[in-house]
Amino acid sequence: MTATPEATEATPTIVLVGHGMVGQRFLEALAERGLTATHRVVVLCEEPRPAYDRVQLTSYFAGRTPEDLSMTDMEFIKDHGIELHIGDPAETVDREARRVTARSGLVVDYDVLVLATGSYPFVPPVPGKDAEGCFVYRTIEDLLAIEEYAKNAQVGAVVGGGLLGLEAAGALKGLGLTSHIVEFAPRLMPVQVDEGGGAALLRTIEEMGLSVHTGVGTQEVVVGEDGAVTGMKLSDGSELATDLVVFSAGVRPRDQLARDCGLTVGERGGITVDEQCRTVNDPHVFAIGECALASDGRVYGLVAPGYEQAETAAATIAADEASFTGADLSTKLKLLGVDVASFGDAHGTAEDCLDVVYSDSRSGLYKKLVIGRDGTLLGGILVGDADAYGTLKAFTGSVPPVSPESLVLPAGAGESVQLGPSALPDDAIVCSCHNVSKGTIRGAVTDHQCTTVPEVKKCTKAGTGCGSCVKVLGQLVNAELEASGIEVDKGLCGCFGQTREELYEIVHALRITTYQDLLDRHGREEARGGDGCEICKPAVGSIIASLAPAIGASGYVLDGEQASLQDTNDHFLANLQKNGSYSVVPRIPGGEIAPEKLIVIGEIARDFGLYTKITGGQRIDMFGARVEQLPVIWARLVDAGFESGHAYGKSLRTVKSCVGQTWCRYGVQDSVRMAIDLELRYRGLRSPHKLKSAVSGCQRECAEAQSKDFGVIATANGWNLYVGGNGGATPRHADLLAQDLSDAELIRLIDRFLMFYIRTADRLERTSTWLERIPGGLDHVRDVVVHDSLGICDELEKLMRAHVAHYRDEWAETINDPEKLARFVSFVNAPDTPDPVVAFVPERDQMKPDLPLLSIGMRPADVLEGSAQR
Secondary structure, eight states: OOOOOOOOTTSOEEEEEOOSHHHHHHHHHHHHTTGGGTSEEEEEEOSSSOOBOSTTGGGGGGTOOHHHHBOOOHHHHHHTTOEEEETOOEEEEETTTTEEEETTSOEEEOSEEEEOOOEEEOOOOOTTTTSBTEEEOSSHHHHHHHHHHHTTOSEEEEEOOSHHHHHHHHHHHHTTOEEEEEESSSSSSTTTOOHHHHHHHHHHHHHTTOEEEESOOEEEEEEOTTSBEEEEEETTSOEEEOSOEEEOSOEEEOOHHHHHTTOOBOTTSOEEBOTTSBBTTOTTEEEOGGGEEOTTSOOOOSHHHHHHHHHHHHHHHTTOOOOOOOOOOOEEEEETTEEEEEEESTTOOSTTOEEEEEEETTTTEEEEEEEOTTSOEEEEEEESOOTTHHHHHHHTTSOOSSOHHHHHSOTTSSSOOOOOGGGSOTTSEEETTTTEEHHHHHHHHHTSOOOSHHHHHHHHOTTSSSOTTHHHHHHHHHHHHHHTTOOOOOOSSSSOSSOHHHHHHHHHHHTOOOHHHHHHHHSOGGGTTSOOOTTHHHHHHHHHHHHHHHHTOOOOTTSHHHHHHSOHHHHHTSEEOTTSOEEEOBOOGGGOOOHHHHHHHHHHHHHHTOEEEEOTTSOEEEEEEOGGGHHHHHHHHHHTTOOBOOTTSSBEEEEEEOOGGGTOTTOOSOHHHHHHHHHHHHTTOBOSSOEEEEEESSTTOTTOGGGSSEEEEEETTEEEEEESOBOSSSOBOOEEEEEEEOHHHHHHHHHHHHHHHHHHOOTTOOHHHHHHHSTTHHHHHHHHHTTOTTSOHHHHHHHHHHHHHTOOOHHHHHHTOHHHHTTOOSOTTOTTOOOTTOOEEEETTEEEEOHHHHHHSOOHHHHHHTSTTO
């Protein structure tokens, strides 16, 4: 604990106006320099809550509470004697008397005044902007107001297609509204990305169901007789019907307090400061963060420069040498699940610079590097896949050790190269939020004996800002530990010192059929005899299920001990939804379905009031089933010839297909028949992660097989097999494993590939990541699977034959077992009582979860506390 001074007339006082992220960092910097022990520190905060993570603001709609977003440790405030006044902003500043008056009437004399008042949202001066139903997107209170108003709204429009605008549109969609984005610029995120990046982002966002209007401005907000929003008029003459509008058209510095007391401000706003962040016409006043116009003539709207300004101001107050002359504007964001990053001279403004571009509009991928004539990496833009951001940003300003072309190619496409953090020089900045270099991180391991990422974070502050460097940070820590001769614990979890691959071999070789036996015989000493953890239990459960026929275990995941190892979805053989209901997805092999079966699905959805939707995997998903309804629904599906689609499990999901040569004039093989054969062969196969597949009947690739874990494309001579693709959050083109295969050759190679993946992959590792991680990559996998270099192919094929021979439908098994049926109740002590939170309201001739009820009731996690699962 830091000793705090007794407040006397002689005690110097620092007054901080504003308590956002930058303000909180300033307080921490004061404490680090011991100034809280020698100064009285007073904070005047306008918002009704202390500093919170505004960067993660939208995560509120993903379930995080305002308390979760808080960045303020009240013990820190108390220990350092900081006087924090919540909801009491500064009203006036008397610079001559050095006195601040707060809204409450509180008067504080200061020796140093620090303005961290941030910015305010810019609302275009259009008619109707103040109508009921118009909001800004800046604070937690704004989000609470939007959430409340959205309960009675159907359509929402966001004015502004920048970072916050896209997040706001995603939030409205998540609240159940049809969402529109109106952006005056010709592309989304015009500051961060160029035309190519904007096009890739646009395609991906439109595929999510959001409507985007670029190159148009808002002329007027149309208001109804009741004073509420009913629509918008756009600059191209079109009109947009909407009953909620969110303005996210940029921000402006909050400098009115500075203007009122005579401080110099910029022509376009911002409190003018020097390199020490001291105002230019008053040495006793500092300005930091979004309200400050820095010495380089910029107002910085990112958190990293704000932190650097906070540290500079604190150092100057402590009479230490420090300066802020500008900052890196690099950013890495995840917008609506899409990675977007830009760094350095992203738009190529340097003289004689060259662009190296990779673009795949179908996959939503766009990568551009800006290269100087001498090969120096000047900057870049990444859309759809930003995994290399940390390394590329650190190389900015230097000549990378490999060609730029190899850096933009995705894994699996050409001569791509994945540079690791070990290739970085020690002076490369890894964490731009806190200006932490690779050398500093290495020093935390070698000089300060840090052995984990949390310890390095605490020692250096790296990774505690926006978090985009945490992946690189972990790689650096492990590399440094290994270089120092310190063994890095690569065990699955705290219960097992072995990796998942090693546990697979143990289970297989020793024919271990229970989790408890494995834990007691091969777990860490301190874990033996215990209950295990939530990491290893489902992982071991999956291994036992994968090997069940070979080791003599039951392959039914709800049998005996296996049932206690399963995640929530597997536990009820259905997918848990946000309001505590479940979805039901019957298997439709190859996407082919007879009219009679379509009618059965329609009748079940109608009779149980289920929401129906065609999935991306060519199946029909039925949402909204109560847990007690699941067995009844399954019984009707099984009677009609359906079985579980395993949408809930880490197993094969679907094998998509086009119509192939049977119907299509371009088809050269029967893709539907092959897709059905493959789906029926691999159904129910438990694996480290979900598996997806597709079969295309010709090179036009309508089934998108190259974005699947294993994909098949027809040729005139047979089939080409691709592996390791992924079309999700981290897209990856599949690699060609073998070509012109016969039916038998194709199935034999897929058998081998899948069982080798299940044998060697890590927990929750997709085939795309596994293929890049496994030593030797694709070449090694080809040697093993095609050429049998390890002599294990007979064993792999035998394991797959055993799986096929012993497959049982989990739904049918369950509905025929009264003991298993007993688990399908909402409450063990009241089995006939339905969950009161699971309620619905009508929407577009169907139904949706009653979100207002959910917001005041229990979350799904709360419901499960009293469920049969426990």
